[in-house]
Amino acid sequence: MKPFDPANNIGPGRDELGPGRVPDDMIDAILDGEVGPADSKALFEQLRSNPDASGDLNATRRAIGALRQPVDTPDFADRVLETVGTKRGGWLSGRDRRRIGFGRIAAAAAVVALIGGMYAFERARPGTLDLSERPNAVAGLATQVSDSSGQLGSQLASRTQQEVQCLGDSAFSVVKLFGERAEAERGSARVVFEWPFGDEGEITGSPRMIVLSDQPVSAASLAEQFSSITQQAGAAEQSLRPGGTLERWIEGLPKIVDRDLIASIGEFANSAFLQASNRPAPSAGVSRQNDLGSMPVVITLPGFEPLDQDEIREPE
């Protein structure tokens, strides 16, 4: 349908309507809000001299006005929140959130202090902290990223990276240090990397997937999240192709995820793993093949329980 052109008097089909008739296109243009102030004056002049058209316009406006009649809406908030709270395990009050935030900061600070202490101790007594015989090094890799919403996590990740770089060849030992089991704490954040591995078990590129989670992570949920993210963002999908990079993957992440934080974690993990890859291939307990075609690498916060082997399982 051609748009109405007020400069050309009336719209298409004018000849068929007979003299003085105003086409429906004109009424539609007014009701669609497509007539500017300059044109509307001319149109309304025309309508004044055309009772049929102005009657149609008025009648349609009244019909539209009926649609805008207010509706008595029940309040859904309480019942929805109750249902959602039951399914997701409760809601947090403002006080709870502040308490958790403080707990995260305290945990992160403790980790930084621990790493610093380890570094100083290793410098004073080289070799004392060589934990190279411990199994499952990759599964126990830990970093102190604990705040997924602010700058704290980013700063801590950066600090850790610096610490690891200072340690040079002994970096792998530090990486493995946090393979120690510790008592689990509810709400602990986990960072899961999905890393491409070659046939020999070597790391072949940047992480393809990074997930922040406060729940046990299964391969099935990894696959689901990965699928969800790639559906939302073409860039993430692009990074899966040959030549894809961590940067492009990060670019494709939903904005809810703190991209700076993920980038810092990625850089740190890249650095740590590149150093580690000069050593025998990781034989982590979590290295079972999943449906993504490679193995997830789990980075567990220090002080929190690492993933159990059975938490990484094949999708049902």
Place this chain on the structure above:
Amino acid sequence: MGMDKAAEVRLIELAVAGDKGAASDLIRAHQNSLFAYMLRMSGNPDIAEDIVQDAFVRVLLNLHRFDPRFRFSTWLFTIAKRLYVNAMQKHKPLYDSDIVGSRKGDWDEPNEPTLAKERDTHARDAIGRALQELSPEQREIILLFHQQEWPIALIAEYTDMPEGTVKSHLHRGRRRMRKYFEEHESEEFLARFSDEVVIQ
């Protein structure tokens, strides 16, 4: 069309983090528009209520997946629409008149508030019947454009139709509604809905 986008994104982030107050604000910011839309689409307040509640539950449980590049309301309405389609496969549309008509009053003489209520009931019935005259596509587009005040481009994206097709449904639907009201309702009845300048 709702609250400021930045404020809404902030509410979503807080709700994702488990903030009950933020989730509550998010629901209350959208419940009127979604319920009004679903009520007009389904013609049945009970079905509309079930759909709206279920839609909010699903949205909140999956809020971490929301991509803030898109409109929250579009996402919410899309989920509600899926639920509506499912519900319509189970129920035949039942307009307010069927329900209201079944509620028998026990008064002797109607007083003024009762008469006003009766007029409101009549208005709801008439709107419901007029919408029932439209095809599902026309009804949906008419409501999104005139009740929800969505722009044509957004409706086209939401319905996955070209803008020209959206306009075509809109124009035809409007004419059918006008015709229905002209044929079935008095001038006096229609005049109460117009708050715009009437050209005489």
